[in-house]
Amino acid sequence: MNAPDPAVTRPMPHVMNTYGRLPIALSHGRGCWVWDTEGRKYLDGLGGIAVNTLGHAHPKLVPALQDQIGKMIHSSNYYEVPLQEQLAAKLCELSGLSAAFFCNSGLEANEGALKIARKYGHDKGIARPEIIVYEKAFHGRSIATLSATGNPKVQAGFEPLVEGFVRVPLNDLAALEEVARTNPNVSAVFLETIQGEGGINASRWEYLQGLRALCDRQGWLLTPASGLRTSGPASSPT
């Protein structure tokens, strides 16, 4: 079957035009394979931008979701949610951390982390806490997270940006030391350990070790942007 013609665009006039789209409409998937509305099959290398980690039509996930939706679709956080606690306990066990915060998107996770970083600063007596962020990082498209993002293209047209960020290059411990020397208002470091949108830029292992030591020395929070993803015990350096 022929590949889709990129010159053919199917307009979506009722959906707000916030993204450029490829001329492909996906209709269903199974595992790591997806099919478009014209029957073409693709290997799904995108995974919904790395969120479909179990693949499509997972044989355990689908009946579990159907079962829950058949019982109750939503109860709000005004009530106890025993299954939520059960999942949080599992996440804590796997990550080695003490509690989970559930949210709807990457940017909401980052907003939550930025709020924790500011609150931590206030609790330490810093009236206007500042957060170290990185050149070329991407943190989302809400006003606070696009301000933390290190890409002027994402920010253009949405100024004034949220203040309270100090930007440094990745893998440059001297730049961090300089901030430590000159800025007493820093409360946290907000790090996308492997930058995706900014190119595939990985934090070096020695940099992470130096950063960890500096945060301990300075009393700064070290916050992994978009939460913590781990493929093994929390002590593993992967």
Ligand SMILES: Cc1ncc(COP(=O)(O)O)c(C=O)c1O
């Ligand atoms: C590193 C990173 N942080 C945050 C986000 C924002 O996540 P969401 O689109 O779920 O708000 C993205 C999205 O691509 C991302 O790649």
